[in-house]
Amino acid sequence: xxxxxxxxxxxxxxxxxxxxxxxxxxxxxxxxxxxxxxxxxxxxxxxxxxxxxxxxxxxxxxxxxxxxxxxxxxxxxxxxxxxxxxxxxxxxxxxxxxxxxxxxxxxxxxxxxxxxxxxxxxxxxxxxxxxxxxxxxxxxxxxxxxxxxxxxxxxxxxxxxxxxxxxxxxxxxxxxxxxxxxxxxxxxxxxxxxxxxxxxxxxxxxxxxxxxxxxxxxxxxxxxxxxxxxxxxxxxxxxxxxxxxxxxxxxxxxxxxxxxxxxxxxxxxxxxxxxxxxxxxxxxxxxxxxxxxxxxxxxxxxxxxxxxxxxxxxxxxxxxxxxxxxxxxxxxxxxxxxxxxxxxxxxxxxxxxxxxxxxxxxxxxxxxxxxxxxxxxxxxxxxxxxxxxxxxxxxxxxxxxxxxxxxxxxxxxxxxxxxxxxxxxxxx
Amino acid sequence: xxxxxxxxxxxxxxxxxxxxxxxxxxxxxxxxxxxxxxxxxxxxxxxxxxxxxxxxxxxxxxxxxxxxxxxxxxxxxxxxxxxxxxxxxxx
Numbered sequence: 001x002x003x004x005x006x007x008x009x010x011x012x013x014x015x016x017x018x019x020x021x022x023x024x025x026x027x028x029x030x031x032x033x034x035x036x037x038x039x040x041x042x043x044x045x046x047x048x049x050x051x052x053x054x055x056x057x058x059x060x061x062x063x064x065x066x067x068x069x070x071x072x073x074x075x076x077x078x079x080x081x082x083x084x085x086x087x088x089x090x091x092x093x094x095x096x097x098x099x100x101x102x103x104x105x106x107x108x109x110x111x112x113x114x115x116x117x118x119x120x121x122x123x124x125x126x127x128x129x130x131x132x133x134x135x136x137x138x139x140x141x142x143x144x145x146x147x148x149x150x151x152x153x154x155x156x157x158x159x160x161x162x163x164x165x166x167x168x169x170x171x172x173x174x175x176x177x178x179x180x181x182x183x184x185x186x187x188x189x190x191x192x193x194x195x196x197x198x199x200x201x202x203x204x205x206x207x208x209x210x211x212x213x214x215x216x217x218x219x220x221x222x223x224x225x226x227x228x229x230x231x232x233x234x235x236x237x238x239x240x241x242x243x244x245x246x247x248x249x250x251x252x253x254x255x256x257x258x259x260x261x262x263x264x265x266x267x268x269x270x271x272x273x274x275x276x277x278x279x280x281x282x283x284x285x286x287x288x289x290x291x292x293x294x295x296x297x298x299x300x301x302x303x304x305x306x307x308x309x310x311x312x313x314x315x316x317x318x319x320x321x322x323x324x325x326x327x328x329x330x331x332x333x334x335x336x337x338x339x340x341x342x343x344x345x346x347x348x349x350x351x352x353x354x355x356x357x358x359x360x361x362x363x364x365x366x367x368x369x370x371x372x373x374x375x376x377x378x379x380x381x382x383x384x385x386x387x388x389x390x391x392x393x394x395x396x397x398x399x400x401x402x403x404x405x406x407x408x409x410x411x412x413x414x415x416x417x418x419x420x421x422x423x424x425x426x427x428x
Numbered sequence: 429x430x431x432x433x434x435x436x437x438x439x440x441x442x443x444x445x446x447x448x449x450x451x452x453x454x455x456x457x458x459x460x461x462x463x464x465x466x467x468x469x470x471x472x473x474x475x476x477x478x479x480x481x482x483x484x485x486x487x488x489x490x491x492x493x494x495x496x497x498x499x500x501x502x503x504x505x506x507x508x509x510x511x512x513x514x515x516x517x518x519x
Contacts, residue, residue, distance in 0.1 A: 015482070015483060015484065027484075027514070028484075029438065030473065031473065031476075031482050031484060031485070032438070032482065032484035032485055032514040032515060033482075033483065033484050034484070187516075191516050194516050198437075290495055292496060293493075308515075308516070310515070310516070313483060
């Protein structure tokens with residue numbers, strides 16, 4: 001891509017609209033509102049087209065004009081453009097007509113949607129001159145910061161709740177990141193990180209670089225539109241932790257219309273949380289935008305366990321304004337949904353994916369999502385990272401001696417109806 | 429009966445760099461008005477033109493967010509502990 005041109009003009013307070021220079025800062029000095037990237041949409045509209053985008057490599061950077069960097073991307077060049085899977089067997093199981101799975105469980109390089117946000121945040125961190133990058137994380141972000149920082153030659157510090165899944169911890173350690181386990185839930189990790197970011201001159205991807213980082217999530221929305229042959233799906237179901245992903249996919253759909261890539265069409269946005277940490281869903285269902293914090297999250301969906309969601313207010317409004325809704329899922333429902341997804345579509349999602357599918361099922365069963373309209377479910381992380389959630393939940397493998405006789409006996413015992421009697425097997 | 433109010437770093441420019449100040453008021457609203465008298469300019473940082481607490485400003489009374497008490501009408505005892513804390517962005 002020969003594009004040194006920038007379409008990204010300022011940072012702007014989401015509350016009062018005050019403009020700020022494009023530095024490592026994330027909060028309005030006046031009213032503490034979050035800062036967001038602001039673009040010259042007229043210039044973008046004139047500069048891009050479907051044809052131009054389609055001629056570019058199949059990565060998230062094909063939507064470069066709508067991302068908040070100044071120069072060429074330098075981190076995560078292979079990230080994104082994950083499969084949009086038409087899920088016919090799952091659709092039958094749910095009683096839905098047309099169902100798609102946006103499968104970021106196979107995102108590059110660390111198998112979650114966080115690779116998108118980190119690609120933007122670290123590209124911007126380099127533009128701003130940072131040599132050390134850091135994050136507060138429930139796991140996936142830590143993995144992605146660690147891997148992408150290693151590949152970019154940056155030093156990284158990742159701060160996580162000390163009791164995360166072992167696989168998620170290993171997946172940060174292996175890249176040589178400084179991994180620090182904090183004795184407390186995510187919200188305390190996050191609070192500590194905001195103090196550290198104020199004291200150390202590091203680039204915290206989800207603190208002082210958050211306005212850049214958060215925009216990376218939009219590429220998931222742009223890809224869904226392009227993969228549906230430039231149409232916005234009627235219904236999109238999205239997991240919610242801070243609420244940022246849901247807010248940014250909504251923004252992506254709106255921006256795609258604004259810059260002329262797609263015709264305006266009604267769409268509804270739905271949010272999914274775990275029952276054991278459901279502050280945004282609870283607010284949406286109660287008809288309020290006042291988010292009551294969950295001080296002690298208790299769910300196997302640890303990647304979604306944010307008790308004080310920074311974008312909860314905006315997520316509630318995105319659901320309300322589009323006519324969507326929210327749902328939540330118990331741990332048992334999460335496990336069932338992980339198994340259903342694996343058995344019908346061959347996709348092993350992490351616990352957050354179980355949350356999203358379980359909530360989609362509820363929204364379809366309750367009639368909130370019509371059975372005969374197009375639905376996209378966002379699967380944002382890989383099951384191999386939270387495999388321990390399935391300990392004791394699956395049938396253990398059979399164990400036999402290396403003997404054909406034992407094998408025959410096992411097959412006949414397990415599936416006599418499919419294989420006939422033992423005599424028949426022996427004659428094959 | 430002065431109530432101790434803890435002031436976050438970004439607002440200390442208005443309080444002569446004091447991290448804790450004293451103010452009076454039987455309710456949160458009255459307390460904010462008294463703070464404004466002593467430290468002009470602080471009120472507009474806490475509440476919007478309609479008088480609503482700004483979305484990313486939290487005021488805690490004895491550790492409870494006033495949004496889940498009676499908002500600005502929340503009564504204050506003489507020994508109330510009041511903290512002003514900007515919401516933490518992140519995650």
